[in-house]
Amino acid sequence: MLQLNRDDLVQAYIRMRTIREFEERVHTEFAGGAIPGFVHLYAGEEASAVGVCMNLEDKDYIASTHRGHGHCIAKGCDVEAMMKEIYGRREGSCGGKGGSMHIADLSKGMMGANGIVGGGPPLVCGAALSAKTLKTGGVAIAFVGDGGSNQGTTLESYNLANVWNLPAVFVVEDNGYAESTASAWSVGGSQLKRAEAFGMPGREVDGHDFFAVYEAAKEAVDRARAGKGPSLLHVKLNRYYGHFEGDAMTYRADGEVEALRETVDSLAAFRARVTETGLLEGRQLDDIDREVAASIGQAVTAAMSAKAPGEEDLLTDVYVSY
Amino acid sequence: MLQLNRDDLVQAYIRMRTIREFEERVHTEFAGGAIPGFVHLYAGEEASAVGVCMNLEDKDYIASTHRGHGHCIAKGCDVEAMMKEIYGRREGSCGGKGGSMHIADLSKGMMGANGIVGGGPPLVCGAALSAKTLKTGGVAIAFVGDGGSNQGTTLESYNLANVWNLPAVFVVEDNGYAESTASAWSVGGSQLKRAEAFGMPGREVDGHDFFAVYEAAKEAVDRARAGKGPSLLHVKLNRYYGHFEGDAMTYRADGEVEALRETVDSLAAFRARVTETGLLEGRQLDDIDREVAASIGQAVTAAMSAKAPGEEDLLTDVYVSY
Amino acid sequence: MAKKSYRQAINEALAQEMRRDPTVIVMGEDNAGGLGAPGEDDAWGGVLGVTKGLMPEFGRERVLDTPISESSFIGAAAGAAATGLRPVAELMFVDFMGVCFDQIFNQAGKFRYMFGGKAVTPLVVRTMYGAGFRAASQHSQCLYPIFTHVPGLKVVLPSSPYEAKGLLIQAIRDDDPVIFLEHKVLYDDEEEVPDEPYTIPFGEANLTREGKDVTIVALGRMVKFANQVADGLETDGISCTVLDPRTTSPLDADSILESVEETGRLVVVDEASPRCNMATDISALVAEQAFGALKAPIRMVAPPHTPVPFAPELEDLYIPSPEKIGAAVREVMEHGA
Amino acid sequence: MAKKSYRQAINEALAQEMRRDPTVIVMGEDNAGGLGAPGEDDAWGGVLGVTKGLMPEFGRERVLDTPISESSFIGAAAGAAATGLRPVAELMFVDFMGVCFDQIFNQAGKFRYMFGGKAVTPLVVRTMYGAGFRAASQHSQCLYPIFTHVPGLKVVLPSSPYEAKGLLIQAIRDDDPVIFLEHKVLYDDEEEVPDEPYTIPFGEANLTREGKDVTIVALGRMVKFANQVADGLETDGISCTVLDPRTTSPLDADSILESVEETGRLVVVDEASPRCNMATDISALVAEQAFGALKAPIRMVAPPHTPVPFAPELEDLYIPSPEKIGAAVREVMEHGA
């Protein structure tokens, strides 16, 4: 099945399950008042981040969005450090200074979640330029939402990546909404025509199907690695939660989320596919589920008891040299 | 011929000739050191501004670029006041405060030349929104260069105009260069595909052919007036001078400009067309040529002897109320 | 008259002006919400509910939701303002100004001057600012010093519900581009706010407290802190004037200078980053024009020169606190009895 | 050592650093020029020829021309800086920052802090600023106070060819994002500039003249004016110190304070718009921290709060002139003998 061996599939499942579990736990903890700030959950969209990132190595870069947890986990960020960051702890990925919207780990090729819609695509052009100039063989991936696909910074980056012939991929994660506004309204034309308009191939993908995403991303990533330039993926998927935690979601249809959880669950689909084809066994997956649940539980426990940053941290980390 | 009667044709020729003459004179005067600042000439592109603006009334708005003289003249700005402005005089269109790059006359529906590439398209969305909201029946036109077509502000505006269904037209004047950089290099994809990508019709036009521009613009303007939304025109044309006055144009081919002046002169083409078909007589056009030359001469004389602004003007015109 | 929140006061100002003047329109991301979506219309009313209810009353033609394209819709608001409308455009968080600043400062803010006094641009940009929400570095900034720096813009910082309503109505009626900054932490603050429309003129500082020993000039949310501090100091026998400039551009320099002429001491409290901020602007004004009256060094209370931190413990240390303001006042009181 | 222009000094700094370090790249609109065009390659070397000759030596892979898309290419420079390159990106005129400011101030400038000290972003943004070119309101601004306001950025204002070379090399080697502002009127100024590479550290003011009566702090082009004025005043028996901070962020507060401690009088000369500018920043610093030493009110010399006018007569009135600087110095000399 594709280029994925059993270890890869296990890995993919672990990451998807980790994302789901992470987000469900953050949802509960946020509701309980333990987590401060704005939090945007990725639950429901797991197959996109993981399907793309299973094509990547540490030397490859991704830039994420405000909805960044899934991308971080898919790219290999430390989950406990992430949880600590979301709790605002000193041992968090960013020392508690960034929080949910700014988790990054450059050593893993994760250039950061981003509080600015459309903030990532220009940065990804830069990471792709580094790869090209330094001949690392790396590629760079920008995740963008349907809402972010209307931001000028994103559109310019399509053009720049094309005229500079960069090893970049733009992954438009279209979950149907930007906050409460439907992409059906906000996106004039279409994502695929936009790709074409700037001179690159585009492909639409079912974002609940890990295998479809993996394969489409593979094509785009291979193309980029081969020096043939950027591509765009229009990934159609759904978010299970509100725009951010606290969103009452009145703009959604009655029962919309419940139905989605029934019908388009990328984890269930993955499980069905790999077990039906005999690639992995249900028991194996059950074990993973348990282990992941335990490790997320452990991450929350660790985060809760971890130390907050203090006065001595207030003035640091602004500059390398002062 | 089309909806244009003889008076219209005379009017169109006067405006095109006025632009040409204006620019040739500014070129000479600048070279002689009489004009300060940055000056970008529109000579060679006359048929675009005039072909578009012959479809417009005072209640319709246009927003221009750094290369604004032609658009101003085509939209009916006072030519002597423009010349005075370019000389930095108190009686100039902007009291000498704006100069070549900021000539505007809102009473004529001219929202300003613009020193910021891509500055105009968002503003035009606003003028179109005013027309729509106030039900004036007006439309709004953004002129953009090939270089400006890569600016995020322009691309966003394509989308906004479409999702808001605005009575707007985007006229991409592709003169082959942005400064010294060829549009063949800088524009990924194509202008027409960009139109489609955001959900609007696009049409390519020979920008040296007044009639072709007029007709294509008419279609777009009519569509906008009818409430059917925005369109894009990709107008292909050439500039006779450098990017700005002082540009040595070494990036152009040897003899490129000379050849263009021979082969793609929109004024010569217009003259040939209207005289051959008997719509206007050569003598009539010769008279116009003389009259225009005289009036531009008069504008320069007036500008040279006009008063500069002084200390009493330094602090005014920043706010309506202080 | 009833108690109203800062949020309600703003909403009421918008609704009343829209009723009065059909050219007033409102636009922004999810200002109504639910566009194209299967569920409820007017689903959001802005991210924190400030514009809720406007769309049902005025319709989608006057309450426009937008794509996430700040350059084009803020620019559209500027263009619409120059051509007959009076748009109130929402830049959700002021931190997002970086994607659309050109349309504000080079376009709207310069039309009138560049065009020789012939343009009128009655644009209001409403935007949310300030720390305290645990919203981290890209959703907590003040940035009003940047707008204040730019000639052609007016900059308004309402410090309470009453101020918010009167200043917003003024902003909408004003013929110049106005940046109207709403402190996100104040939205739930309540006070008596008249039901009828009223205006508060720009460039007139509000003397929120009169005292004789020290002048405290405070901005936005800091006005509340300054008055709290002044209450406490009163019992220690330190009598403070607290001035709220209300607008940083235009700035009521006269009131500040007059007050310092009387008290001889100045503390300026500014939530914005410390370099080239309003604290420096006001200090410099006084050091130049009321120097002779000064009995003590001027003290500025501002955050450190760092981005806004996420962790609550750090953010609380970051924001100028009543304690720090109090300490600054005591410090200047040690000079020149 | 030979006389070199400010333009040449910058060009030489770029070339020498590119030779030394293969990760240094240059990008910007027409930085080489002629891309895709039928004529000469390296046709422009930037709009005023500053990067001319770099492309022939280093190739188009290290001297990148760009579409007119400042957000994406300045952002690309930021992203490249965070991932292994040391880009020098040209924002042609600083006035264009409004279309790309987010990538500078929310992205590059905050990476390190938001990511808990783990990012290194050795980005240089070279940009042209200042009035005097009859380039009108959108091509003549200073805007460095805005960058100075933002934590995470370093801001450099070279005042002469020697300064330009040393500060640019420092900027390229520095591991933080640096905004390097070149005054367009200085490009043809010449002075002796060493052929070999050298650095000038950030945050160390340059004492360009030592005097005892008044401290003049001047920035960028104004340093030249201040020294001219000081020459003239010398003959009238007024002895001036002229300090060039070189970098506004970090600012060498110590040197300024020490100097005022000695002279007791301060004039600050800033070409930027007067509100929340560097003149207010430095005045406020001194009014807070060297108040006791002050014998006279601080005087700020800055343009009026208007956009930059086009007409030469107006622009000349707009720019702080040696005459106005001289008058300010004489004024402060009238206080406290």
Ligand SMILES: Cc1ncc(C[n+]2csc(CCOP(=O)(O)OP(=O)(O)O)c2C)c(N)n1
């Ligand atoms: C420049 C900017 N504008 C607006 C916002 C506020 N905002 C945050 S997320 C969001 C919606 C994004 O929608 P989309 O790109 O579809 O991503 P999704 O939330 O669906 O994952 C908005 C409007 C922002 N953070 N930055």
Ligand SMILES: Cc1ncc(C[n+]2csc(CCOP(=O)(O)OP(=O)(O)O)c2C)c(N)n1
């Ligand atoms: C935002 C911005 N970036 C760069 C410039 C500098 N600039 C002025 S005109 C120009 C080229 C514009 O090319 P194009 O849009 O094709 O118009 P043309 O000059 O060919 O008419 C450039 C780069 C600017 N004025 N504004």
Ligand SMILES: [Mg+2]
């Ligand atoms: Mg979405």
Ligand SMILES: [Mg+2]
């Ligand atoms: Mg062009």
